[in-house]
Amino acid sequence: MAERTAAEPVARREGAAGVAGPGRARLVRRGGESWRTYRMVAGMWIRSTMTYRSSFALTLFSSFCVTFFDFVVILLMFGHVEGIGGFAFAEVAFLYGTAGTSFGLADLTTGSLQRMGRRVRDGSLDTFLLRPAPLLAQVAADGFALRRLGRLTQGLVVLVWGLLLLDGVTWTPLKVLLVPVTVVCGAVIFMAVMVVGASAQFWIQDAAEVTNSFTYGGNTLLQYPPTIFAQELVRGVVYVVPLAFVSWLPALYVLGRPAPAGVPSWAAFASPAVALVCCGLAGLVWRAGVRSYRSTGS
Amino acid sequence: MPFIELDALEKAFTVRRRAGLLRREKREVRAVDGITFGVERGEMVGYIGPNGAGKSTTIKMLTGILTPSGGRLRVAGIDPARERTRLARRIGVVFGQRTTLWWDLPLRDSYRLVHRMYQVPDARFRENLDRCVELLELGDLLDVPVRQLSLGQRMRGDIAAALLHDPDVLYLDEPTIGLDIVSRTRVRSFLRELNADRGTTVLLTTHDLTDIEQLCSRVMVIDHGRLMYDGDLTGLHESGGGERLLVVDLATAMPPIEDVPGARFVRAEGPRQWLAFPATSSAAPLVAAVAAAYPLVDLSVREPDIETVIAKMYGGTREERRESLT
Numbered sequence: 001m002a003e004r005t006a007a008e009p010v011a012r013r014e015g016a017a018g019v020a021g022p023g024r025a026r027l028v029r030r031g032g033e034s035w036r037t038y039r040m041v042a043g044m045w046i047r048s049t050m051t052y053r054s055s056f057a058l059t060l061f062s063s064f065c066v067t068f069f070d071f072v073v074i075l076l077m078f079g080h081v082e083g084i085g086g087f088a089f090a091e092v093a094f095l096y097g098t099a100g101t102s103f104g105l106a107d108l109t110t111g112s113l114q115r116m117g118r119r120v121r122d123g124s125l126d127t128f129l130l131r132p133a134p135l136l137a138q139v140a141a142d143g144f145a146l147r148r149l150g151r152l153t154q155g156l157v158v159l160v161w162g163l164l165l166l167d168g169v170t171w172t173p174l175k176v177l178l179v180p181v182t183v184v185c186g187a188v189i190f191m192a193v194m195v196v197g198a199s200a201q202f203w204i205q206d207a208a209e210v211t212n213s214f215t216y217g218g219n220t221l222l223q224y225p226p227t228i229f230a231q232e233l234v235r236g237v238v239y240v241v242p243l244a245f246v247s248w249l250p251a252l253y254v255l256g257r258p259a260p261a262g263v264p265s266w267a268a269f270a271s272p273a274v275a276l277v278c279c280g281l282a283g284l285v286w287r288a289g290v291r292s293y294r295s296t297g298s
Numbered sequence: 299m300p301f302i303e304l305d306a307l308e309k310a311f312t313v314r315r316r317a318g319l320l321r322r323e324k325r326e327v328r329a330v331d332g333i334t335f336g337v338e339r340g341e342m343v344g345y346i347g348p349n350g351a352g353k354s355t356t357i358k359m360l361t362g363i364l365t366p367s368g369g370r371l372r373v374a375g376i377d378p379a380r381e382r383t384r385l386a387r388r389i390g391v392v393f394g395q396r397t398t399l400w401w402d403l404p405l406r407d408s409y410r411l412v413h414r415m416y417q418v419p420d421a422r423f424r425e426n427l428d429r430c431v432e433l434l435e436l437g438d439l440l441d442v443p444v445r446q447l448s449l450g451q452r453m454r455g456d457i458a459a460a461l462l463h464d465p466d467v468l469y470l471d472e473p474t475i476g477l478d479i480v481s482r483t484r485v486r487s488f489l490r491e492l493n494a495d496r497g498t499t500v501l502l503t504t505h506d507l508t509d510i511e512q513l514c515s516r517v518m519v520i521d522h523g524r525l526m527y528d529g530d531l532t533g534l535h536e537s538g539g540g541e542r543l544l545v546v547d548l549a550t551a552m553p554p555i556e557d558v559p560g561a562r563f564v565r566a567e568g569p570r571q572w573l574a575f576p577a578t579s580s581a582a583p584l585v586a587a588v589a590a591a592y593p594l595v596d597l598s599v600r601e602p603d604i605e606t607v608i609a610k611m612y613g614g615t616r617e618e619r620r621e622s623l624t
Contacts, residue, residue, distance in 0.1 A: 037415070040411060044400055048402040051402045051403070126358070127393070127396060127398045129361075129362065129363045130361055130386055131383075131386055131415055132386035132387045134383070294364055294365045295364070
């Protein structure tokens with residue numbers, strides 16, 4: 001049965017693989033189905049959460065506090081030093097904001113993927129497989145939590161603040177365009193990493209922590225200027241896990257600073273392409289994971 | 299062509315077992331080992347066997363959750379592993395031990411999700427829901443959060459959820475497990491009506507032989523991944539040489555009843571005596587004979603359970619057979 005070519009539920013974002021003709025039509029249809037499924041399942045989870053209103057309010061509040069204090073730490077640091085790694089406060093806020101917003105978006109939409117290991121272990125993934133809907137969309141929306149809006153809001157606030165404070169930047173149309181593109185592509189790259197992490201849970205049941213080190217860890221890394229980290233680490237982030245494309249490279253271009261670790265300057269515009277490739281890879285890994293689940297059972 | 303068709307279906311798992319401090323042993327377990335059968339549209343079939351016989355694995359392959367490692371499989375002309383989501387619209391599944399309902403939400407909300415996810419036409423959905431609500435007596439439960447339902451209520455809710463999209467086939471995995479007698483009866487009569495009215499094909503696994511007796515015209519026994527028996531229930535008793543037990547309560551303690559033709563004395567405990575008789579023969583003449591000769595106060599008939607029938611069928615207990623196989 002290994003030659004099976006069945007259409008597995010693949011990321012809706014994999015639709016970007018650039019297939020022509022009937023293949024593209026299928027991807028578009030699948031994308032629509034996935035989006036519909038995602039909305040339905042997420043809606044059910046929101047209703048579920050709302051049955052415990054005060055608990056929801058509390059978690060939303062605490063989630064916002066946690067991320068807010070994160071930023072307070074940076075504020076405190078700047079109270080004592082002029083800048084970090086040669087970057088001024090506004091520049092760090094800009095970096096922090098782009099990475100934070102990207103991550104917030106990804107966490108809100110696909111953060112639930114890290115719960116999937118439990119679904120695999122207790123076998124409740126089976127009930128998802130029985131529905132006439134793409135599996136990835138169901139899993140991504142499983143446990144959808146509005147409290148994650150806290151993280152996104154915080155990222156956005158810092159981003160806007162950073163943009164308002166930036167004064168040394170000469171804005172060109174290209175730079176203006178690059179900011180939203182960076183945020184969206186960054187979110188997509190984070191999502192792809194999360195999908196890969198979820199897929200790993202088909203084989204390794206406790207892979208969630210490894211994924212977290214890439215997603216949460218990556219987010220923390222990107223919030224600081226690359227100049228403060230060792231060159232080897234920066235290279236790893238650029239070439240091994242393409243997280244640098246999330247915010248560093250495009251943001252550094254916007255700030256008019258050289259790219260770190262000898263990365264060519266055109267790399268600042270490579271985010272969309274990198275995001276596409278990441279999605280394609282994530283789709284393939286996910287597909288392999290589902291296939292292995294279905295041939296071994298829980 | 300049968301509606302459900304299995305041809306030499308196989309499923310092997312590789313099990314890794316710790317065989318020492320660091321050493322790991324790989325072993326192949328054949329959960330389903332070459333099963334062939336066909337089920338026609340509108341049949342109601344019992345699929346029984348001891349724990350670990352391969353029942354659930356078969357069901358999972360029939361629904362497309364698992365991919366077979368060998369053989370051929372078709373449900374409604376669809377290969378489940380290849381076209382799982384297409385098949386999903388045509389089948390309904392109830393796992394007795396796992397609910398598909400939304401824990402914190404009213405039953406109604408779970409049904410609304412089915413409505414939208416399966417894209418059931420509005421009129422059709424309303425008709426199906428009304429019917430299920432009426433027959434499964436769910437009227438008062440629709441607005442109750444699922445977490446507050448009893449096991450029996452939730453099971454009925456689950457069965458309804460599996461039927462709102464008009465499936466051609468319904469798979470039930472232990473649908474009466476843990477239910478009290480009233481809920482059991484209600485579930486059974488609902489399934490019988492569903493099969494009669496809609497012609498829904500039903501495949502159910504169970505440990506309760508009464509489920510089979512009251513619902514299924516055909517029963518399949520599976521053990522160690524192989525199909526051991528396929529036929530009607532009477533035939534199963536015959537081939538198993540099964541015996542039923544007549545338990546009689548007499549007015550006083552009496553010497554063993556050994557003079558009734560067709561019955562074999564098993565044991566006595568005060569005024570209560572146990573008589574065995576072939577599962578294929580009727581209990582009525584036996585009861586009449588006992589009543590004529592003895593002061594009969596009360597009586598009951600015990601069906602042999604599946605474990606016993608299967609054990610008798612192949613000689614020895616399950617453990618003994620397992621030993622002989624390995």
